[in-house]
Amino acid sequence: MTEGKEKLKEAAFSLAMTELRGRLLYRRYRQAPSSVSRENILAVQKEWEEQRRKLDALRGTIPECVGKRYWWDISYDVEAPFETFESCLSLPQGVYSEQDNFAEYHGGFLDRAEQQLNVADVLNSYFQMSDYVVLYADRKQMKANLTAPVSIRAILCCEEAQFEPESMKGYQGKMSNSLINSNEYQRMQDEVRSISANLSENLSAFDRRQDFMESILNAATGRGPFTDQESWLMGTTDSDSYYTTALYRDYRQNEMKEKACDEISRLNYQMEQMKKQAAKAQADRQQYELQRAWARQQQGFLLKMIRCGYAIYLKEYLVGIVIINRPEMFWQLRHQGDLSPYNIYGGMDEAKKLGCETPDPAPLMEFILREYGARLKPYSVLASCPKNASDEIWRCWAEKRFAFLVEENQVRA
Numbered sequence: 001m002t003e004g005k006e007k008l009k010e011a012a013f014s015l016a017m018t019e020l021r022g023r024l025l026y027r028r029y030r031q032a033p034s035s036v037s038r039e040n041i042l043a044v045q046k047e048w049e050e051q052r053r054k055l056d057a058l059r060g061t062i063p064e065c066v067g068k069r070y071w072w073d074i075s076y077d078v079e080a081p082f083e084t085f086e087s088c089l090s091l092p093q094g095v096y097s098e099q100d101n102f103a104e105y106h107g108g109f110l111d112r113a114e115q116q117l118n119v120a121d122v123l124n125s126y127f128q129m130s131d132y133v134v135l136y137a138d139r140k141q142m143k144a145n146l147t148a149p150v151s152i153r154a155i156l157c158c159e160e161a162q163f164e165p166e167s168m169k170g171y172q173g174k175m176s177n178s179l180i181n182s183n184e185y186q187r188m189q190d191e192v193r194s195i196s197a198n199l200s201e202n203l204s205a206f207d208r209r210q211d212f213m214e215s216i217l218n219a220a221t222g223r224g225p226f227t228d229q230e231s232w233l234m235g236t237t238d239s240d241s242y243y244t245t246a247l248y249r250d251y252r253q254n255e256m257k258e259k260a261c262d263e264i265s266r267l268n269y270q271m272e273q274m275k276k277q278a279a280k281a282q283a284d285r286q287q288y289e290l291q292r293a294w295a296r297q298q299q300g301f302l303l304k305m306i307r308c309g310y311a312i313y314l315k316e317y318l319v320g321i322v323i324i325n326r327p328e329m330f331w332q333l334r335h336q337g338d339l340s341p342y343n344i345y346g347g348m349d350e351a352k353k354l355g356c357e358t359p360d361p362a363p364l365m366e367f368i369l370r371e372y373g374a375r376l377k378p379y380s381v382l383a384s385c386p387k388n389a390s391d392e393i394w395r396c397w398a399e400k401r402f403a404f405l406v407e408e409n410q411v412r413a
Helices: 003-031 040-059 117-123 139-143 184-219 228-234 239-296 361-375 390-411
Strands: 095-100 102-107 109-112 132-137 148-163 301-314 317-322 330-336 350-357
Touching: 003 040, 003 390, 095 361, 117 148, 132 301, 132 361, 139 317, 148 317, 148 361, 184 239, 228 239, 301 350, 301 361, 317 361, 361 390
Parallel strands: none
Antiparallel strands: 095 148, 102 109, 132 317, 148 301, 301 317, 301 330, 330 350
Protein backbone atom coordinates (compact mmCIF):
# COMPACT_ATOMS: atom_id res chain seq x y z
CA MET A 1 0.00 0.00 0.00
CA THR A 2 1.36 3.42 -0.96
CA GLU A 3 2.04 6.06 1.66
CA GLY A 4 -0.84 8.19 0.37
CA LYS A 5 -3.30 5.33 0.51
CA GLU A 6 -2.12 4.44 4.02
CA LYS A 7 -2.92 8.01 5.11
CA LEU A 8 -6.32 7.73 3.45
CA LYS A 9 -6.95 4.51 5.35
CA GLU A 10 -6.06 6.16 8.67
CA ALA A 11 -8.34 9.11 7.94
CA ALA A 12 -11.19 6.79 6.89
CA PHE A 13 -10.76 4.81 10.10
CA SER A 14 -10.99 8.03 12.12
CA LEU A 15 -14.18 9.02 10.25
CA ALA A 16 -15.71 5.60 10.89
CA MET A 17 -14.93 5.98 14.61
CA THR A 18 -16.72 9.34 14.63
CA GLU A 19 -19.74 7.72 12.99
CA LEU A 20 -19.77 4.89 15.51
CA ARG A 21 -19.48 7.35 18.38
CA GLY A 22 -22.45 9.23 16.93
CA ARG A 23 -24.54 6.06 16.68
CA LEU A 24 -23.77 5.09 20.30
CA LEU A 25 -24.47 8.62 21.52
CA TYR A 26 -27.83 8.72 19.72
CA ARG A 27 -28.77 5.31 21.11
CA ARG A 28 -28.08 6.58 24.63
CA TYR A 29 -30.10 9.73 23.87
CA ARG A 30 -33.12 7.65 22.87
CA GLN A 31 -32.81 5.39 25.90
CA ALA A 32 -32.21 8.17 28.46
CA PRO A 33 -32.72 11.66 26.97
CA SER A 34 -31.61 13.33 30.19
CA SER A 35 -28.12 11.78 29.95
CA VAL A 36 -27.23 13.28 26.54
CA SER A 37 -28.19 16.59 24.99
CA ARG A 38 -29.23 16.85 21.35
CA GLU A 39 -26.54 19.50 20.94
CA ASN A 40 -23.93 16.80 21.67
CA ILE A 41 -25.38 14.67 18.87
CA LEU A 42 -25.48 17.53 16.37
CA ALA A 43 -21.88 18.37 17.28
CA VAL A 44 -20.86 14.86 16.18
CA GLN A 45 -22.67 15.41 12.87
CA LYS A 46 -20.71 18.65 12.29
CA GLU A 47 -17.46 16.93 13.25
CA TRP A 48 -18.23 14.18 10.74
CA GLU A 49 -18.90 16.70 7.96
CA GLU A 50 -15.57 18.44 8.58
CA GLN A 51 -13.68 15.14 8.68
CA ARG A 52 -15.30 14.01 5.44
CA ARG A 53 -14.29 17.24 3.67
CA LYS A 54 -10.69 16.65 4.68
CA LEU A 55 -10.92 13.00 3.66
CA ASP A 56 -12.25 13.91 0.21
CA ALA A 57 -9.45 16.46 -0.21
CA LEU A 58 -6.88 13.82 0.73
CA ARG A 59 -8.42 11.36 -1.77
CA GLY A 60 -7.97 13.97 -4.50
CA THR A 61 -4.19 13.90 -3.96
CA ILE A 62 -3.90 10.13 -4.47
CA PRO A 63 -4.04 9.20 -8.20
CA GLU A 64 -5.12 5.59 -7.62
CA CYS A 65 -8.07 6.73 -5.48
CA VAL A 66 -9.33 9.67 -7.54
CA GLY A 67 -12.82 8.91 -8.80
CA LYS A 68 -13.20 5.76 -6.71
CA ARG A 69 -16.31 5.54 -4.51
CA TYR A 70 -16.14 4.66 -0.85
CA TRP A 71 -18.79 4.18 1.83
CA TRP A 72 -18.41 7.75 3.12
CA ASP A 73 -19.69 9.05 -0.24
CA ILE A 74 -23.12 7.87 0.95
CA SER A 75 -24.80 10.32 3.30
CA TYR A 76 -24.62 9.79 7.05
CA ASP A 77 -27.32 11.00 9.43
CA VAL A 78 -26.43 10.50 13.08
CA GLU A 79 -30.14 10.49 13.95
CA ALA A 80 -31.11 7.82 11.38
CA PRO A 81 -29.46 4.51 12.38
CA PHE A 82 -30.02 1.38 10.29
CA GLU A 83 -32.56 -0.70 12.20
CA THR A 84 -34.96 -1.93 9.51
CA PHE A 85 -35.30 -1.37 5.78
CA GLU A 86 -38.57 0.03 4.51
CA SER A 87 -40.67 -2.31 2.34
CA CYS A 88 -38.69 -5.32 3.60
CA LEU A 89 -40.00 -8.13 5.80
CA SER A 90 -38.74 -8.05 9.37
CA LEU A 91 -39.86 -10.61 11.97
CA PRO A 92 -39.59 -8.94 15.41
CA GLN A 93 -39.34 -12.29 17.23
CA GLY A 94 -37.50 -14.01 14.40
CA VAL A 95 -34.73 -16.52 15.06
CA TYR A 96 -31.96 -16.70 12.46
CA SER A 97 -30.17 -19.97 11.84
CA GLU A 98 -28.12 -21.81 9.25
CA GLN A 99 -29.75 -25.02 8.03
CA ASP A 100 -29.78 -27.39 5.08
CA ASN A 101 -31.29 -25.67 2.06
CA PHE A 102 -34.83 -26.80 1.27
CA ALA A 103 -36.82 -27.53 -1.83
CA GLU A 104 -40.55 -26.93 -2.36
CA TYR A 105 -43.09 -28.31 0.07
CA HIS A 106 -44.04 -31.85 -0.86
CA GLY A 107 -46.27 -34.45 0.77
CA GLY A 108 -46.41 -32.88 4.24
CA PHE A 109 -42.66 -32.29 4.47
CA LEU A 110 -40.03 -29.77 3.47
CA ASP A 111 -37.49 -31.70 1.46
CA ARG A 112 -33.77 -31.02 1.66
CA ALA A 113 -32.58 -29.58 -1.63
CA GLU A 114 -30.38 -31.92 -3.64
CA GLN A 115 -27.79 -29.54 -5.04
CA GLN A 116 -24.54 -30.70 -6.56
CA LEU A 117 -22.61 -27.58 -7.40
CA ASN A 118 -18.92 -26.81 -7.73
CA VAL A 119 -17.04 -23.56 -7.17
CA ALA A 120 -17.39 -22.48 -10.82
CA ASP A 121 -21.18 -22.90 -10.59
CA VAL A 122 -21.30 -20.62 -7.55
CA LEU A 123 -19.11 -17.95 -9.19
CA ASN A 124 -21.35 -17.97 -12.27
CA SER A 125 -24.67 -17.95 -10.41
CA TYR A 126 -24.83 -16.71 -6.82
CA PHE A 127 -21.92 -14.31 -7.36
CA GLN A 128 -23.25 -12.95 -10.66
CA MET A 129 -27.04 -12.76 -10.44
CA SER A 130 -28.51 -9.44 -9.30
CA ASP A 131 -30.86 -11.39 -7.00
CA TYR A 132 -28.00 -11.78 -4.51
CA VAL A 133 -25.74 -9.32 -2.69
CA VAL A 134 -22.29 -10.80 -2.09
CA LEU A 135 -21.41 -9.71 1.45
CA TYR A 136 -18.36 -11.95 1.69
CA ALA A 137 -16.26 -13.88 -0.82
CA ASP A 138 -12.91 -15.59 -0.54
CA ARG A 139 -12.35 -15.46 -4.29
CA LYS A 140 -8.69 -16.43 -4.07
CA GLN A 141 -9.58 -19.71 -2.38
CA MET A 142 -12.43 -20.32 -4.80
CA LYS A 143 -10.52 -19.58 -8.00
CA ALA A 144 -7.82 -22.01 -6.91
CA ASN A 145 -10.45 -24.78 -6.64
CA LEU A 146 -12.87 -24.16 -9.52
CA THR A 147 -13.95 -27.79 -9.95
CA ALA A 148 -14.20 -28.61 -6.23
CA PRO A 149 -17.70 -29.34 -4.85
CA VAL A 150 -19.28 -26.82 -2.50
CA SER A 151 -21.91 -27.03 0.20
CA ILE A 152 -24.73 -24.46 0.06
CA ARG A 153 -26.43 -23.84 3.42
CA ALA A 154 -29.54 -21.69 3.77
CA ILE A 155 -29.75 -18.80 6.24
CA LEU A 156 -33.34 -18.77 7.50
CA CYS A 157 -35.42 -16.50 9.69
CA CYS A 158 -38.19 -18.32 11.56
CA GLU A 159 -40.79 -17.04 13.97
CA GLU A 160 -42.96 -19.39 15.97
CA ALA A 161 -46.31 -17.79 16.46
CA GLN A 162 -49.29 -19.49 17.79
CA PHE A 163 -50.82 -21.40 20.22
CA GLU A 164 -47.72 -21.55 22.45
CA PRO A 165 -47.84 -20.88 26.20
CA GLU A 166 -47.22 -17.28 27.23
CA SER A 167 -44.04 -18.30 29.07
CA MET A 168 -42.45 -19.50 25.83
CA LYS A 169 -42.71 -16.20 23.99
CA GLY A 170 -39.74 -14.62 25.69
CA TYR A 171 -37.21 -17.31 24.77
CA GLN A 172 -34.66 -15.97 22.32
CA GLY A 173 -31.62 -17.81 23.60
CA LYS A 174 -28.76 -19.04 21.49
CA MET A 175 -28.60 -22.58 20.24
CA SER A 176 -26.54 -24.63 22.68
CA ASN A 177 -23.83 -25.49 20.20
CA SER A 178 -20.84 -27.52 21.32
CA LEU A 179 -18.58 -25.14 23.21
CA ILE A 180 -15.46 -27.10 22.33
CA ASN A 181 -16.22 -26.70 18.62
CA SER A 182 -16.82 -22.95 18.79
CA ASN A 183 -14.21 -20.85 16.97
CA GLU A 184 -13.90 -18.36 19.83
CA TYR A 185 -13.30 -21.04 22.48
CA GLN A 186 -10.72 -22.79 20.32
CA ARG A 187 -9.02 -19.46 19.63
CA MET A 188 -8.70 -18.81 23.36
CA GLN A 189 -7.32 -22.29 23.98
CA ASP A 190 -4.78 -21.76 21.20
CA GLU A 191 -3.78 -18.39 22.67
CA VAL A 192 -3.20 -19.92 26.12
CA ARG A 193 -1.05 -22.67 24.60
CA SER A 194 0.80 -20.14 22.43
CA ILE A 195 1.54 -17.77 25.33
CA SER A 196 2.82 -20.63 27.49
CA ALA A 197 4.92 -22.09 24.69
CA ASN A 198 6.37 -18.74 23.61
CA LEU A 199 7.22 -17.35 27.04
CA SER A 200 10.56 -19.12 27.30
CA GLU A 201 11.55 -18.06 23.77
CA ASN A 202 10.43 -14.47 24.44
CA LEU A 203 12.57 -14.34 27.58
CA SER A 204 15.55 -15.73 25.67
CA ALA A 205 14.99 -13.22 22.86
CA PHE A 206 14.89 -10.41 25.44
CA ASP A 207 18.20 -11.64 26.90
CA ARG A 208 19.76 -11.70 23.43
CA ARG A 209 18.58 -8.15 22.71
CA GLN A 210 19.94 -6.91 26.03
CA ASP A 211 23.27 -8.67 25.45
CA PHE A 212 23.51 -7.06 22.02
CA MET A 213 22.68 -3.56 23.32
CA GLU A 214 25.12 -3.88 26.22
CA SER A 215 27.92 -5.02 23.94
CA ILE A 216 27.30 -2.09 21.59
CA LEU A 217 27.27 0.44 24.46
CA ASN A 218 30.35 -1.06 26.13
CA ALA A 219 32.25 -1.05 22.84
CA ALA A 220 31.34 2.62 22.35
CA THR A 221 32.68 3.51 25.82
CA GLY A 222 35.98 1.69 25.39
CA ARG A 223 35.21 -1.42 27.46
CA GLY A 224 35.11 -3.70 24.41
CA PRO A 225 32.22 -5.59 22.72
CA PHE A 226 31.16 -7.40 25.89
CA THR A 227 28.01 -7.67 27.96
CA ASP A 228 27.85 -6.01 31.37
CA GLN A 229 28.31 -9.39 33.05
CA GLU A 230 31.38 -10.19 30.93
CA SER A 231 32.80 -6.72 31.57
CA TRP A 232 32.16 -7.09 35.29
CA LEU A 233 33.91 -10.48 35.38
CA MET A 234 36.87 -8.94 33.56
CA GLY A 235 36.94 -6.04 36.01
CA THR A 236 36.17 -3.30 33.48
CA THR A 237 32.70 -2.56 34.92
CA ASP A 238 32.17 -1.72 38.59
CA SER A 239 29.76 -3.73 40.74
CA ASP A 240 27.21 -0.93 41.20
CA SER A 241 26.77 -0.51 37.44
CA TYR A 242 26.56 -4.26 36.87
CA TYR A 243 24.02 -4.87 39.65
CA THR A 244 21.90 -1.96 38.40
CA THR A 245 21.61 -3.42 34.87
CA ALA A 246 21.18 -6.96 36.25
CA LEU A 247 18.30 -5.80 38.46
CA TYR A 248 16.69 -4.02 35.50
CA ARG A 249 17.00 -7.17 33.42
CA ASP A 250 15.38 -9.25 36.18
CA TYR A 251 12.64 -6.64 36.58
CA ARG A 252 11.80 -6.68 32.86
CA GLN A 253 11.79 -10.50 32.74
CA ASN A 254 9.47 -10.68 35.76
CA GLU A 255 7.26 -8.09 34.10
CA MET A 256 7.07 -10.25 30.97
CA LYS A 257 6.22 -13.32 33.07
CA GLU A 258 3.53 -11.44 34.99
CA LYS A 259 2.03 -10.09 31.77
CA ALA A 260 1.90 -13.61 30.32
CA CYS A 261 0.32 -14.97 33.52
CA ASP A 262 -2.23 -12.14 33.56
CA GLU A 263 -3.16 -12.82 29.94
CA ILE A 264 -3.51 -16.55 30.59
CA SER A 265 -5.67 -15.80 33.64
CA ARG A 266 -7.84 -13.43 31.59
CA LEU A 267 -8.33 -16.02 28.86
CA ASN A 268 -9.06 -18.79 31.38
CA TYR A 269 -11.64 -16.53 33.04
CA GLN A 270 -13.31 -15.80 29.69
CA MET A 271 -13.38 -19.52 28.84
CA GLU A 272 -14.94 -20.25 32.23
CA GLN A 273 -17.59 -17.60 31.56
CA MET A 274 -18.25 -19.16 28.15
CA LYS A 275 -18.73 -22.54 29.84
CA LYS A 276 -21.27 -21.03 32.21
CA GLN A 277 -23.09 -19.31 29.34
CA ALA A 278 -23.12 -22.55 27.36
CA ALA A 279 -24.52 -24.43 30.35
CA LYS A 280 -27.24 -21.79 30.79
CA ALA A 281 -28.07 -21.91 27.07
CA GLN A 282 -28.37 -25.69 27.29
CA ALA A 283 -30.65 -25.43 30.34
CA ASP A 284 -32.78 -22.75 28.65
CA ARG A 285 -33.06 -24.87 25.52
CA GLN A 286 -34.09 -27.94 27.53
CA GLN A 287 -36.74 -25.87 29.32
CA TYR A 288 -37.91 -24.58 25.96
CA GLU A 289 -38.22 -28.10 24.58
CA LEU A 290 -40.17 -29.20 27.67
CA GLN A 291 -42.60 -26.35 27.11
CA ARG A 292 -42.88 -27.32 23.45
CA ALA A 293 -43.70 -30.88 24.44
CA TRP A 294 -46.48 -29.57 26.68
CA ALA A 295 -47.82 -27.30 23.95
CA ARG A 296 -47.73 -30.18 21.44
CA GLN A 297 -50.47 -31.83 23.48
CA GLN A 298 -52.57 -28.68 23.11
CA GLN A 299 -53.16 -27.12 19.70
CA GLY A 300 -49.79 -27.21 17.93
CA PHE A 301 -47.66 -24.49 16.38
CA LEU A 302 -47.50 -22.04 13.52
CA LEU A 303 -43.99 -21.50 12.18
CA LYS A 304 -43.46 -18.56 9.85
CA MET A 305 -40.30 -18.78 7.79
CA ILE A 306 -38.39 -16.99 5.06
CA ARG A 307 -35.08 -17.81 3.39
CA CYS A 308 -32.74 -14.82 3.69
CA GLY A 309 -29.43 -15.89 2.18
CA TYR A 310 -26.82 -18.60 1.80
CA ALA A 311 -23.53 -19.58 3.42
CA ILE A 312 -21.17 -21.30 0.98
CA TYR A 313 -18.53 -23.77 2.11
CA LEU A 314 -15.55 -25.30 0.36
CA LYS A 315 -14.96 -28.40 2.48
CA GLU A 316 -15.13 -26.95 6.01
CA TYR A 317 -14.04 -23.44 4.98
CA LEU A 318 -16.53 -20.58 4.67
CA VAL A 319 -15.84 -19.00 1.27
CA GLY A 320 -18.96 -16.98 0.62
CA ILE A 321 -22.05 -15.32 2.09
CA VAL A 322 -24.81 -13.92 -0.09
CA ILE A 323 -28.08 -12.35 1.00
CA ILE A 324 -31.28 -12.47 -1.04
CA ASN A 325 -32.08 -9.15 -2.68
CA ARG A 326 -35.44 -9.95 -4.25
CA PRO A 327 -38.89 -11.06 -3.08
CA GLU A 328 -38.68 -14.57 -1.60
CA MET A 329 -41.50 -16.94 -0.67
CA PHE A 330 -42.76 -16.40 2.89
CA TRP A 331 -44.08 -19.64 4.44
CA GLN A 332 -46.42 -20.51 7.27
CA LEU A 333 -46.09 -24.08 8.50
CA ARG A 334 -48.62 -25.64 10.86
CA HIS A 335 -47.18 -28.53 12.87
CA GLN A 336 -47.49 -30.47 16.12
CA GLY A 337 -43.99 -29.88 17.47
CA ASP A 338 -41.97 -31.80 14.90
CA LEU A 339 -40.44 -28.57 13.56
CA SER A 340 -38.68 -25.72 15.32
CA PRO A 341 -36.90 -22.50 14.32
CA TYR A 342 -33.67 -24.50 14.55
CA ASN A 343 -34.82 -27.49 12.52
CA ILE A 344 -37.46 -27.09 9.82
CA TYR A 345 -37.43 -30.73 8.70
CA GLY A 346 -40.20 -33.03 9.87
CA GLY A 347 -43.89 -33.70 9.50
CA MET A 348 -46.40 -30.87 9.28
CA ASP A 349 -50.14 -30.47 9.01
CA GLU A 350 -50.13 -27.69 6.44
CA ALA A 351 -47.73 -25.52 4.45
CA LYS A 352 -49.19 -22.22 3.33
CA LYS A 353 -47.61 -19.64 1.05
CA LEU A 354 -48.17 -16.13 2.41
CA GLY A 355 -46.75 -14.37 -0.64
CA CYS A 356 -43.30 -13.08 -1.58
CA GLU A 357 -41.35 -10.63 0.58
CA THR A 358 -37.80 -9.24 0.48
CA PRO A 359 -35.96 -10.16 3.71
CA ASP A 360 -34.81 -7.21 5.81
CA PRO A 361 -30.98 -6.95 5.47
CA ALA A 362 -30.32 -5.04 8.73
CA PRO A 363 -31.10 -7.72 11.37
CA LEU A 364 -29.75 -10.34 8.96
CA MET A 365 -26.37 -8.59 8.93
CA GLU A 366 -26.33 -8.61 12.73
CA PHE A 367 -26.78 -12.39 12.67
CA ILE A 368 -24.13 -12.85 9.97
CA LEU A 369 -21.52 -10.97 11.99
CA ARG A 370 -22.48 -12.70 15.22
CA GLU A 371 -22.38 -16.14 13.60
CA TYR A 372 -19.58 -15.82 11.05
CA GLY A 373 -17.67 -12.66 11.99
CA ALA A 374 -14.66 -14.49 13.43
CA ARG A 375 -14.26 -16.42 10.17
CA LEU A 376 -14.39 -13.47 7.78
CA LYS A 377 -11.26 -11.89 6.38
CA PRO A 378 -10.24 -8.74 8.29
CA TYR A 379 -12.35 -5.72 7.37
CA SER A 380 -10.74 -2.75 5.60
CA VAL A 381 -12.23 0.74 5.76
CA LEU A 382 -11.22 1.09 2.09
CA ALA A 383 -13.24 -1.97 1.02
CA SER A 384 -15.23 -1.62 -2.18
CA CYS A 385 -18.99 -1.95 -2.48
CA PRO A 386 -20.32 -5.54 -2.13
CA LYS A 387 -21.42 -6.84 -5.52
CA ASN A 388 -25.04 -5.94 -6.35
CA ALA A 389 -25.50 -3.90 -3.16
CA SER A 390 -27.52 -0.71 -3.17
CA ASP A 391 -25.99 2.35 -1.51
CA GLU A 392 -28.21 1.78 1.52
CA ILE A 393 -27.13 -1.86 1.90
CA TRP A 394 -23.47 -0.94 1.34
CA ARG A 395 -23.49 1.76 4.01
CA CYS A 396 -25.37 -0.43 6.49
CA TRP A 397 -22.88 -3.29 5.97
CA ALA A 398 -19.87 -0.96 6.25
CA GLU A 399 -21.14 0.49 9.54
CA LYS A 400 -21.94 -2.90 11.04
CA ARG A 401 -18.64 -4.47 9.97
CA PHE A 402 -16.69 -1.58 11.45
CA ALA A 403 -18.65 -1.73 14.72
CA PHE A 404 -17.96 -5.48 14.88
CA LEU A 405 -14.25 -4.86 14.22
CA VAL A 406 -14.04 -2.34 17.08
CA GLU A 407 -15.95 -4.63 19.43
CA GLU A 408 -13.68 -7.58 18.63
CA ASN A 409 -10.56 -5.49 19.20
CA GLN A 410 -11.89 -4.33 22.57
CA VAL A 411 -12.58 -7.93 23.63
CA ARG A 412 -9.04 -8.95 22.72
CA ALA A 413 -7.38 -5.88 24.25
